Amino acid sequence: MWRRGVRFECVDSAQRIETDAERKQVTVLFADVKGSMDLAEGRDPEQWRRIMQRFFSILAEAVHRFEGTVDKFTGDGIMAVFGAPIAHEDHARRACYAALQMLDDVAEYAAELRRGEGLSFSTRIGLDSGEVVAGAIGEGGDGEYTAIGHTVGLAQRMEALAEPGKAYLTEATAELAHGFLQLEDLGEFEIKGASRPVRVFELAGVGAARSRLDLSRERGFSRFVGRDDEMATLEAALERALAGEGTAVGVVAEPGVGKSRLCYEFSERAQGRGVEVFEAQAQAHGREIPFMPVLQMLRAYFGIADDDPERIVREKIAGRALLLDPEFAEELPFLFDFLGVPDPDRPLPQLSAEARHRALRAVVCRLIRAPNRREPIVTVIEDLHWMDEGSETLLGELLASLEGTQTLALVNFRPEYERSWGADVADYREIELGPLGSGDTRELLRDLAGEDPSLDGLAGLVHERTAGNPFFVEEIVRDLVEAGHLEGERGAYRLVRPIEEAGVPASVQTVLAARIDRLEPASKRLLQAASVAGKEVGERTLALVAADQGHDEEAVRELIAAGFLFELELYPERVLAFRHPLTREVAYGTQLAEQRAATHAATARALIELNPDRQGELAALIASHLESAGEELEAARWTARAAYWAGHSRPRDAMRLWATVTRLADGIEEDEETAALAVSSRLLQLDYAWRLGMKREEVARLEAEAGEIATRIGDLRSLAMLRLLRSGRPGLEQSTDEWIAGVEDANRIADESGDDYLRVAIRAAGSYAYLCAADFVDFERTADEVIELAGEDGETGAGIVIGSPVAWAFTAKGIVLREGGRLEEAAELLERGLRMAEEHGDPETASWTRGTLALLLGARGEAEAGVALARRNYELIERLGDVFSRSLALGNVGAAQVVAGEYAEALDSIEASERIYGEAMETGDELEAWRGSIHAEALTGTGRAEEAIAVASRAVAVARGRKLLWSLPLCLQALGRARAVTGGDGAREAFDEAATIAADTGALVALGAIEADRDALTAGAAG
Ligand SMILES: Nc1ncnc2c1ncn2[C@@H]1O[C@H](COP(=O)(O)OP(=O)(O)OP(=O)(O)O)[C@@H](O)[C@H]1O
């Protein structure tokens, strides 16, 4: 079998098609024939029936000629579908051609009836394109094959709207057929059943475009990018041809990759060098029409125009042919006959069709090899995959006769084409054209869309979706323009509406759907299953998912060979991936929701079964399959699992996943489990709020909802958490008194619950309030309680608020020691906290601890090492996306830099720290004053002491107002230093107050530094 596409030829035998219903992009055609009923009255019903039957067969023939399917007879007409059961990429064009043919043929028969019987008949036709569900309708799914959907209704309305003798079509069809057909815009019509007015077109005839490339030319070609190597190969082939070594080159690539464009650009160059180029192309709907491309080629060769009178045509043919070879005189009748201009004076002898074809082939080969031919020529024949058999044979002979001529035959075709020729072509080379690289894609996109900064994110998206297929790139840009995402004009667009979900343009969809439908049924089903399973899927998963849908090696091989899938990985397991994201979307979209849901469920089960050790990692994926399968409860459970797994290492993912759990849980009828999910998912979102930021209203809403559910179901654990999160968490503009009250309340509720896990978690999280209030005694006491309650394993309380409460407790104790000036012991405990945090996978506590260690190094006089550690810490945390920890780590960098005297760098660091926090959070926080103190120090250090005074004063006010006694001495010290630099006014007072607070709270390291400053001030004043 030389062409897999032969299945096209029997589209009408619906029994070949699996009966499963599918979603399909099609064009629906309605045609009816109306006769004058009054005349009918006097007629014999049998005669009437005969007439109507003849009309029906005229309509049906036109449908068949263009490979449509007659869906049903409607009494006075037919409904036909183009693009189902087997998708055609040019379904709209085919439907229009069929409509034109119907109009012609009906008019002809109607004229006959008018003359013979005095009857008057006419037809009306309506067309619409869009998605339908096509399949067998009836009991058990084995009834009639039919199409259902809005498109069907709208096509029928178009028919009703059409005037007698006319075909009307909607904008959707017009969009696809534009250029290939001549259309007249009739304006907008209100159509029953359509929510918006529908733009209607009248079909006026055949258009000028013959290929998609013609259409792009008409729209204005995009700048030709890349293809240097391919061009060089073609140039070399041309050189050989010019040297009399006739040669053939085949360009093969998937649709839209740029075969035609490459051939066109090359032809232009060849013509530029004075070489004549003749072109022909096979047409998707033309396989039933023998020799179409050959005819086209000969007409081009003889320079025949559409409106040349027959005599002129004959003269042109004879003139050129005889010039090449006087012996052509014998063959002229064949050429005349073939080109549709038989010479009345020299009729062709009676020959069989076979003999005529043979004669024709001989003529064409002689033309190529004509002795007097001096000029080199290039012949371009496009889209061999659509060629009829006669032309194919002729092409083979033509290529075989190239040797020794000055001809370059350039052909192109898609990968599914299997050539029957080649063995006897002396010099044949093939160019496998690949997609554009990302640089070329970018350049193409720049040419189409422009360089406005708003388009910055577009290139990545476009490249990812189109995988470098220029046709897809062009269509996606057009689609974005039409959907109102891009505004402006070609080459100068701006993004005005964010692109959340980019669909598949209808033009691209039809191309891909047609390719998919050409697969063997088993391969197609496998592809559909794979499209549900994911853009990449492990072989074992796929085997389980598609167990009853024809997973076998042969199908996999066909999918790989046809370029749908590729082997992403081979070891330890073969992983198959979609070569093209859009193919996956189309394959996905062709399935009914029910079918998809079942496959999603099967995929989830397969993932669970096959990956017992990787369930945390895969939980989010499993959950999303379960959700798509409609299993909300299971989906909620797995999403929760995924959220825990993401945890504090990926806080943003975790927060998003908890929001998903909330949404899923809210959609399920409440029981104990779903209520628990509904509460905990809200609390955990709130827990991420202080790390990542959240709108105030959102916080209030989640708090209220969680409180309501927890109270209703008497859930103490959640109420304790809620208490802590409501007024006992960082990031609130409140005084430490209130904060501590909230924390102690939460501890009490947790104690009441008797749940040690919860007690540890709440205690550890709340302890931070004591630190901020510089209540080091209670801070240490709580840390000790945590260590005691948690026991040996260090896992107790883990993951609720703080990743590793025990690690944090050791860090807390280290901080207390450091504040007390016991630096060596402090370092030991901090190292221990750090180790535990790292062991328990708690990057947050690890980063807080490292930051503290960095400052400890500074206090020990190792300023450089302190900066290095603080920087490293920031690099480690930067990836997390946790605003709180990132801002804190940067603050630590700034503080360490101040100690090292690197003031300019410190200023950058602290400003960035403040910005990061400010951008994400609406409220101030417990670290605001501390950041202010560093900011002021950095300003003073860079000679901007006046500004420093303002910043420090504000920090002092904040620290005082919120009773942030841990920060207050530092803020006062910074104020004192700034004042000291600007003349000393009020510096001493600031230092005095700072020293008093530091002494009262036991912040001995700070006290030492403050006293040194005060001494320096005294010494300065004395000196
Ligand atoms: N190298 C290129 N630079 C810029 N645009 C290109 C390039 N190659 C192709 N295009 C554009 O992409 C679109 C599709 O190209 P083309 O029609 O040549 O594809 P094709 O491979 O012939 O597809 P088909 O198999 O459907 O005929 C055209 O509009 C063309 O102008």
Ligand SMILES: [Mg+2]
């Ligand atoms: Mg092409």
